[in-house]
Amino acid sequence: MLDAYLSALGYMFGNPMTFVLILFSLLWGIAFGAVPGLTGIVGVALLIPFTFAFDPIEGMLLLGGVYVGATFGGAISAILFNTPGSPEAACTALDGYPMAQKGQAGKALGFALAASAIGGIVGTLALMFLTPPLAKLALTFGPSEYFALAVLGITAIASIGGGSVLKGLIAGLLGLAVATVGMDPLTGVARYTFGNMLLLTGIGFVPAIIGIFALSEVAHRYGQGMKKQEVITNVSTDLPSIREFIQTRITLLRSSFIGTVIGVLPGVGATTAAFISYSEAVRWSRNPKKFGTGTPDGIAAPECANSAAVGGSMIPLLALGIPGSATTAVMIGGLTIHGIIPGPMLVQNNADLVYSVFIGMMLANVVMLFFGLRAARYFAIILRVPYPVVGAAIVVLCVSGVFALNNNMVEVAVMLAFGAVGLLLKRVGFPVAAFIIGLVLGPIVEVSLRQGLILTDYDLWAFASRPITLTLLIISFASLLYGFWGQFRSTPPNDPPSDENAEPVRA
Amino acid sequence: MLNKVSEIVVTAGLLIGSIVFWTIADRFPASTRYAMVDSDLWPKIIFGALILLTAAHLILKLVELRRSYTEEARDGIDPGYAIRLGLTCGMVLFYYFTIQILGFTISTMIFLWVVPFILPQGSIKLKLLFSPIFTLTVGMAFSWGLGMSLPRGTGIFYSFSEMLF
Numbered sequence: 001m002l003d004a005y006l007s008a009l010g011y012m013f014g015n016p017m018t019f020v021l022i023l024f025s026l027l028w029g030i031a032f033g034a035v036p037g038l039t040g041i042v043g044v045a046l047l048i049p050f051t052f053a054f055d056p057i058e059g060m061l062l063l064g065g066v067y068v069g070a071t072f073g074g075a076i077s078a079i080l081f082n083t084p085g086s087p088e089a090a091c092t093a094l095d096g097y098p099m100a101q102k103g104q105a106g107k108a109l110g111f112a113l114a115a116s117a118i119g120g121i122v123g124t125l126a127l128m129f130l131t132p133p134l135a136k137l138a139l140t141f142g143p144s145e146y147f148a149l150a151v152l153g154i155t156a157i158a159s160i161g162g163g164s165v166l167k168g169l170i171a172g173l174l175g176l177a178v179a180t181v182g183m184d185p186l187t188g189v190a191r192y193t194f195g196n197m198l199l200l201t202g203i204g205f206v207p208a209i210i211g212i213f214a215l216s217e218v219a220h221r222y223g224q225g226m227k228k229q230e231v232i233t234n235v236s237t238d239l240p241s242i243r244e245f246i247q248t249r250i251t252l253l254r255s256s257f258i259g260t261v262i263g264v265l266p267g268v269g270a271t272t273a274a275f276i277s278y279s280e281a282v283r284w285s286r287n288p289k290k291f292g293t294g295t296p297d298g299i300a301a302p303e304c305a306n307s308a309a310v311g312g313s314m315i316p317l318l319a320l321g322i323p324g325s326a327t328t329a330v331m332i333g334g335l336t337i338h339g340i341i342p343g344p345m346l347v348q349n350n351a352d353l354v355y356s357v358f359i360g361m362m363l364a365n366v367v368m369l370f371f372g373l374r375a376a377r378y379f380a381i382i383l384r385v386p387y388p389v390v391g392a393a394i395v396v397l398c399v400s401g402v403f404a405l406n407n408n409m410v411e412v413a414v415m416l417a418f419g420a421v422g423l424l425l426k427r428v429g430f431p432v433a434a435f436i437i438g439l440v441l442g443p444i445v446e447v448s449l450r451q452g453l454i455l456t457d458y459d460l461w462a463f464a465s466r467p468i469t470l471t472l473l474i475i476s477f478a479s480l481l482y483g484f485w486g487q488f489r490s491t492p493p494n495d496p497p498s499d500e501n502a503e504p505v506r507a
Numbered sequence: 508m509l510n511k512v513s514e515i516v517v518t519a520g521l522l523i524g525s526i527v528f529w530t531i532a533d534r535f536p537a538s539t540r541y542a543m544v545d546s547d548l549w550p551k552i553i554f555g556a557l558i559l560l561t562a563a564h565l566i567l568k569l570v571e572l573r574r575s576y577t578e579e580a581r582d583g584i585d586p587g588y589a590i591r592l593g594l595t596c597g598m599v600l601f602y603y604f605t606i607q608i609l610g611f612t613i614s615t616m617i618f619l620w621v622v623p624f625i626l627p628q629g630s631i632k633l634k635l636l637f638s639p640i641f642t643l644t645v646g647m648a649f650s651w652g653l654g655m656s657l658p659r660g661t662g663i664f665y666s667f668s669e670m671l672f
Contacts, residue, residue, distance in 0.1 A: 049655075170557065186541055218595070219592060224588060388626040400645060409606075409607055
């Protein structure tokens with residue numbers, strides 16, 4: 001393992017471009033996280049075609065840096081705008097905005113930044129220490145274990161993320177259904193191609209994710225129009241003192257743990273981690289009434305957890321090939337365009353890439369802390385960029401990026417079609433994140449099921465009763481029951497999707 | 508109310524679509540070697556589950572609609588939303604078709620000059636200046652920085668694009 005780290009360090013220090021890419025990706029991520037409606041997923045999705053111009057390590061560093069930056073970026077608009085730039089920062093607004101209203105916006109940003117960096121570093125340490133042994137363990141996994149893991153990914157995002165479980169399941173199944181288009185991996189039969197040769201290779205993953213996340217979001221935001229909101233742009237440089245920060249240490253420890261564990265769960269990511277962490281911070285607080293009035297713990301808890309979840313969600317991606325969150329599902333697109341298949345063999349065969357990602361993400365968190373502390377007051381400028389210009393620019397990047405992948409306008413048409421699908425899903429409140437997880441996991445879950453059945457001589461019980469498989473399937477079933485129970489216990493029977501936020505809170 | 512109706516229409520569409528795709532899967536060519544795990548197995552599982560779930564969701568929504576019909580005031584779709592969304596989608600489609608004929612540079616400039624005016628925010632000067640600056644920056648970044656090609660259009664526009672990037 002040490003050799004792999006030394007080799008990765010040698011690569012990174014021998015190639016200064018990697019540092020430039022990390023800094024650029026952090027800025028890109030912070031900008032996408034900060035501007036409401038752009039989100040980190042859009043930031044990652046838009047950069048995927050550009051990674052084609054770099055080698056796989058540089059490409060992954062670029063995407064990893066965006067993921068890290070965007071997770072913090074959401075806090076900027078949550079604190080200064082009272083509108084979370086991305087869903088994972090929703091809880092940050094609860095205490096961040098009241099603190100900013102008291103004239104302590106700089107302090108609130110400082111708490112968010114430092115908590116993000118600490119959470120991110122803890123999550124990355126977990127990533128560094130857990131990925132190699134998990135990948136080694138995963139080498140013993142058979143098709144039935146992979147099938148159960150994929151099922152867990154879909155049921156977890158449908159049931160734990162909030163919103164309607166039924167809608168989450170339907171969206172996940174729709175993703176799985178779209179993944180069946182193309183040639184059958186076992187028999188070679190063309191499925192749902194309707195005689196179109198271009199569909200034989202299946203639906204292009206990158207055009208689909210860019211269409212469904214980026215394009216549909218821009219169209220939806222343009223449709224909504226813009227509402228005038230009070231932005232606090234006068235950010236003081238009054239950052240939290242070390243003593244003030246140390247007072248939140250228990251919250252930071254607990255939130256780092258919660259974020260990492262939630263991140264590791266397939267399909268569930270930063271948003272869930274932030275919500276659970278915030279509610280736990282309230283529960284364990286000696287003075288819970290302070291929450292919502294601008295308390296540092298209320299900022300540190302969600303920010304630390306959502307950043308810890310970034311590292312956590314990369315663990316199943318790199319070790320098992322199963323995305324830990326919607327953003328890592330999108331990152332699979334970045335790997336596949338370089339011909340790299342994530343999973344246990346990646347750690348064995350592409351150690352340089354995996355260990356460089358570890359080091360790169362650690363560096364990204366450290367750079368974000370020092371760079372962010374100095375630049376905190378300037379982050380407010382991001383919010384002054386008018387969305388009409390930004391949105392149009394995103395459409396141009398979507399079209400040109402997807403075209404440049406294969407010099408093919410058909411893929412642009414696929415992107416437009418999925419943009420329409422994304423718009424429709426958002427409009428009726430079906431979670432697009434569950435759809436994408438289903439689309440990514442579709443080939444894995446199908447091939448695993450069919451190979452597993454062949455290996456067990458079509459004995460379904462023998463397939464499902466292997467210890468790890470059975471455990472994972474029971475957890476999947478339990479998570480569904482938990483989701484249904486939570487939904488019927490807490491929500492009123494009528495929950496019409498609103499125009500403002502039709503999609504429920506997701507990873 | 509309209510949200511509920513649109514959700515019901517979409518769910519009903521998904522239910523019908525799932526039934527259609529299930530029957531299509533039933534007609535996939537059969538393989539003797541993989542008879543027990545044939546091409547239709549997985550699609551039938553997925554679309555079968557979709558049929559059950561969408562039917563359940565549809566029933567729930569119909570019950571809710573019936574209950575809320577008397578309780579809630581009628582609402583309608585915001586005409587502003589529909590107009591802005593229609594204009595945006597129309598412009599994206601216009602961009603998709605023109606980029607194939609006019610090439611990246613001209614079509615992008617036109618697109619970036621028109622689309623920002625769908626929303627009133629931002630200064631006119633910025634909106635007018637942004638178009639050529641962003642177009643040329645992206646063009647140079649793709650062609651010279653990343654070595655990736657952009658649509659060049661046809662005929663005279665192809666020659667023009669070739670001259671630029």
